Amino acid sequence: MKTIKHLFGIADLSREQIEYLVNMGESFIEVNRRSIKKAPTLRGKTIINLFFENSTRTRTSFELAGKRLSADVINISASTSATTKGETLLDTGQTLAAMQPHVLVIRHSLAGTCEFLAEYLPNTALVNAGDGAHEHPTQILTDLLTLKQTWGSPKGKIITIVGDIAHSRVARSHLLAAQKLGYTMRVVAPKTLLPSQIERYGCEVYHDFDAALPGSDAVYMLRVQTERLTDSCAFPSIREYHEAYGLNAKRLRAAGPDCIVMHPGPMNRGVEIATDVADSLKSHILNQVEHGVAVRMAVLAALCGGQHEEKSTDSGKPLSDDKAQGSLA
Amino acid sequence: MSGTLLIKNGHIIDPANGIDTVADLWINDGRIAGIGSFEGEQPDQLVDATGKVVCPGLIDMHVHLREPGQEWKEDIESGSRAAVAGGVTSMCCMPNTGPHIDHAGIALQIVARARQVNLCNVHPIGAVTKNLDGKELTEMRELSRAGCVAFSDDGLPIWHAGVMRKALEYSASFGFMVIQHAEEKALTKGGAVNEGWISTQLGVEGMPAAGEDSMIARDIMLTKLADARYHVAHISTAGAVELVRQARKQGLKVTTEAAPHHFALTEDEVLGYNSDAKMSPPLRTEADRLAVVEGLRDGTIEVIATDHAPHHEDDKRCGLSCAAFGIVGLETMLPVSLELVRDGVLSMSDMIAKMTCNPARLLGLDSGTLSTGADADVTIFDADATWMLDRNKLVSKGKNTPWHGKQMTGRVTHTIKAGRVVFSDGVVHE
Numbered sequence: 051m052k053t054i055k056h057l058f059g060i061a062d063l064s065r066e067q068i069e070y071l072v073n074m075g076e077s078f079i080e081v082n083r084r085s086i087k088k089a090p091t092l093r094g095k096t097i098i099n100l101f102f103e104n105s106t107r108t109r110t111s112f113e114l115a116g117k118r119l120s121a122d123v124i125n126i127s128a129s130t131s132a133t134t135k136g137e138t139l140l141d142t143g144q145t146l147a148a149m150q151p152h153v154l155v156i157r158h159s160l161a162g163t164c165e166f167l168a169e170y171l172p173n174t175a176l177v178n179a180g181d182g183a184h185e186h187p188t189q190i191l192t193d194l195l196t197l198k199q200t201w202g203s204p205k206g207k208i209i210t211i212v213g214d215i216a217h218s219r220v221a222r223s224h225l226l227a228a229q230k231l232g233y234t235m236r237v238v239a240p241k242t243l244l245p246s247q248i249e250r251y252g253c254e255v256y257h258d259f260d261a262a263l264p265g266s267d268a269v270y271m272l273r274v275q276t277e278r279l280t281d282s283c284a285f286p287s288i289r290e291y292h293e294a295y296g297l298n299a300k301r302l303r304a305a306g307p308d309c310i311v312m313h314p315g316p317m318n319r320g321v322e323i324a325t326d327v328a329d330s331l332k333s334h335i336l337n338q339v340e341h342g343v344a345v346r347m348a349v350l351a352a353l354c355g356g357q358h359e360e361k362s363t364d365s366g367k368p369l370s371d372d373k374a375q376g377s378l379a
Numbered sequence: 380m381s382g383t384l385l386i387k388n389g390h391i392i393d394p395a396n397g398i399d400t401v402a403d404l405w406i407n408d409g410r411i412a413g414i415g416s417f418e419g420e421q422p423d424q425l426v427d428a429t430g431k432v433v434c435p436g437l438i439d440m441h442v443h444l445r446e447p448g449q450e451w452k453e454d455i456e457s458g459s460r461a462a463v464a465g466g467v468t469s470m471c472c473m474p475n476t477g478p479h480i481d482h483a484g485i486a487l488q489i490v491a492r493a494r495q496v497n498l499c500n501v502h503p504i505g506a507v508t509k510n511l512d513g514k515e516l517t518e519m520r521e522l523s524r525a526g527c528v529a530f531s532d533d534g535l536p537i538w539h540a541g542v543m544r545k546a547l548e549y550s551a552s553f554g555f556m557v558i559q560h561a562e563e564k565a566l567t568k569g570g571a572v573n574e575g576w577i578s579t580q581l582g583v584e585g586m587p588a589a590g591e592d593s594m595i596a597r598d599i600m601l602t603k604l605a606d607a608r609y610h611v612a613h614i615s616t617a618g619a620v621e622l623v624r625q626a627r628k629q630g631l632k633v634t635t636e637a638a639p640h641h642f643a644l645t646e647d648e649v650l651g652y653n654s655d656a657k658m659s660p661p662l663r664t665e666a667d668r669l670a671v672v673e674g675l676r677d678g679t680i681e682v683i684a685t686d687h688a689p690h691h692e693d694d695k696r697c698g699l700s701c702a703a704f705g706i707v708g709l710e711t712m713l714p715v716s717l718e719l720v721r722d723g724v725l726s727m728s729d730m731i732a733k734m735t736c737n738p739a740r741l742l743g744l745d746s747g748t749l750s751t752g753a754d755a756d757v758t759i760f761d762a763d764a765t766w767m768l769d770r771n772k773l774v775s776k777g778k779n780t781p782w783h784g785k786q787m788t789g790r791v792t793h794t795i796k797a798g799r800v801v802f803s804d805g806v807v808h809e
Contacts, residue, residue: 061580138697160698161582162652182700184582222582245579246587 054352056176058164059185060226068194068230071352075195075345081118082343091347092121095354096151100142101179102128102158107315107339108179108188112155115346121354124151139163140170147171152354155179175353183245186219188346189314190227195341196334197268200310209312210236210262210305212295213272213322214284216245220272220314225251236262238295242284243274259295263305270312271297271322288321298324302332310334382423383407384798389428389759393435394732395739395748404433406755409798413751424800426793428759432727435735435747436468436756436794439709441533441558441612441636441684444470444501446492447485448477453689453776455489458709459498461687461775463802465709466758466791469500469739469746470687474511475534481506481517483525490526498801498809500746500756502528507546507557511535516546519555528742531558533612536594538564544601551607556634556741558610559598561619562659566590571700573646573661581652583700586661592618599626602633610741611635613686615660617670624679634741635674636682639708639715640781642671648781654695654702656781658688675733676724682741683733685712689777707777715782717762717789727762759793766790774807 054067063071081089097116101109109125116123126146128134133142139158146154153175156163161182168176180186197204209228215221215237228235228251235253237244249255256262263269274291285291302309311323311333319325328335384406391414392399398414405412405420439462445453453461455472462470472489474480480489486503493501505527509515511534519530530550537543537559550557567586572578574585595611599622602609611623614635626633640658645665648656656662674680688705695702716734719725725733739747746756770783794802801808 138693140696160700162699165652166698182582219582222580246574246585247576247579250576250579 056164056168057187057349057353058168058176058178060187060190060223060230061185063187063230065230068191068227071191071345071348072194072198074348074351075191075341076198078344078347079341081347082340087118088120089118090120091351092116092119092354095121095153097121097123097153097155097350098146098151099123099125099155099179100131100146100157101126102133103180105157105179107342108157111339111342112179112346114343115350118343119347119350121350140167143167143171147174153177153350156181158182177349177353180219182219183217183222184219185223187223188342188349189220190223191345191349192338192342193224193312194227194231195345196312196338199337199341200334201267204231204233206232207267208234208236208265209268209270210238210266211270211272212238212259212297214243214274215239215248215272216243217275218272224270225253228253236266238262240285240294242282259301260304263301266305266309268310268312269297269302269305272314273316273318274322276318276321292321296322296324297327299326299330302327302330312338314338381408382798384424384426384755384795385417385420385422386426386428386433386757386759389431389433391433391749392728392731393749394728395435395736396750398749399728404749404757406757406795406798409755411749411751411753411755414749426759426800431759431761431792433757433759434731435749436758436796437466437713437734438738438744438747439467439470439685439687439712439734440682440738440742441638442470442472442687442709443475443689443705444472445689446476447488451776452691455492455501456496457774457776458687458689459493459496459501460807461707461709461773462499463794463796463807464774464791465711466713466760466794467499467709468756468758468794468796469502469744470709471502471504471528471742473504473531473533474506479506479511480504480522480527481509481511483518483521486522486525486527498796498807502526502742502744504528504533504558505530507532507537508542513537513539513542516549519550520553523553523555528744529556529558529610531560531612533558533560536560536562536564540597540601543598544605547601547605547607547609551605556608556610558612559594560612561591561594561598562586563590563594566593570661571657572649573663575646575664577646577649581649581699586659588616588618588663588667591616591660592622595619595622599631599633602626602631603629608632613638613641613660613684614671614674614680615641615663615667617667620670620674620679624674624677627679634682635680636684637671637675637680638684638686639712640706642668642675643715643718644668644781649699652699653781654699655706655779655783657699657702657704658686658706659704672719672724675719681733681737683712683716683730684738685709687775689775690779692778695779706779706781707773707775709775710773711768711780711782711787713760713791714787714789720762721788755795755798757795758791759795760789760791762789764788764790
């Protein structure tokens, strides 16, 4: 299997690589449940979590994943970084890379952040922890681990994803994973919350949530950002949104007795998901959170493991020659 | 310039006069003296154009020179140097400078500076509205007297239908042409690339074709209402080309231009978040590209203009969504346009017309012709020469081009401005 140098998105992973990461993640679940949660895998490694957007579970799980594997982990958030002094993303990236971390985990509202930075940071492994509406690969690996634990394999299953698909990196990453792993995605949203030509992912597109429910093996709810309401007229009111696209107990029953509920968090109770559903036995939402730590341990281990050989001839130059010239011209 | 210059044995193509022949071109005291055989004459200077095309100096009617206000991106001197390196001897500069070209003083300053540089004719485009804010009309007559050859708020649309109507009516009263950057901002706000499958995959906000088409549709109706002259800048969609085609069939005074990137490239260029392929309007789909090509072929699109938009590295090196809109174009205009000739879309003469006599006619310029007595603005190019484009070797201050590292076919060998060789063998002569 090809070694993984960076993790930009599900788009760049083969089916084998996805399964490898999910399987390794599964093996780490046990470490997290021990009383002494420590393994020596990443001893001597430095990991920097660079978060330009707010995050509870992704940032914390990356931090725990690194620490439980004995890496040195630094967290930087936008409010404490020099970006508040006008430093550019590229300069922040190069500055941190100059401190020779093994891995830089980045969340940013800019789609393509890792692709952009990778061109200038040749010696640092980059992990996308969510970039704009582009991809959120570790969330999907987390979900796949949850599905593996529940179903064994997602192959042939139907996952119905509901909400603001247009602005969702989770949706895009899932749509890519579905194509690689052979499960079906049903996307459900009003047209105002669907991106252009979404059907080209090979998914089924619904505007009627109730029509999409029968046969669903999982219902995957996405948070609806209430700012969309005022910014883009995407829907008229939370009341009407919940009525049309909210998951409640009645809808869940319509999906069938074995249908599970997932949500990447954070939840808006009473908007996209009713409390009784969120807290029901069918909800795997907290399992997803637990598996998030395990999968991120796998990602960090895979990146650090595959990186040793490649690092031996590094020159550490921040810019290639022609880039440096261009910036002077 | 006094003295004589003989361009020998070139393939002379002058669409303005229907000339397409191998002959000599004789230049005397900075003016065209004749086309024919000048065997035995003793010129002060001789250029052997054997195997090359000799045509009127190219006109680029859509350029951003950035002076005054953003001289770190480009200035009149560097832009003029880039122009002649690309075979362009006359160009129109857009008014979104700082201050804007919305009063005569700025227009006069630009014209004076261009004369001082003395490489390329620079004709300012005046702003339609003061401060480009889409509210109050500028003093178009005074701007015209100061050298402005048309009016536009380019970079921004004239979005308000009422203001656009008045702009068209007022400009039509004096025979002026309004150039519209057709973009319904309510539909394109936040967008970085064409809206479609590519924007969805990248997770980047898109700019739908309908944002361009809807404003052009509105403007065509207003043009009819006002009986005015309306020119669509940088047309990029299949829908827009068809709207212009139908308007012209109705006899409306509607014209348009296409930029080389819109007929040569598609939105695929932005895959991988390439900010050097980001411009407004954005690169569109293959169907749109083919519609622009067809518009050029059937004459709906009369002009090729570059929308040369130099930016500093800093404005591009920040990720696709944050990067500034625009690419440089002056130095790639000719080789990229020659693809249309190689593909059999246009004859060499028709291609040259779209960069010489057609824009000259729309703008009322004396240039764009090899008529006897005209200013001897001449471009000589080798249509078959191949070369590798290196962004760092561009003459423009702007290095933002999607053609970096790509093979180009067709190269300007000489640019002659009023009888003086201002560019030859890859070197600009001040």
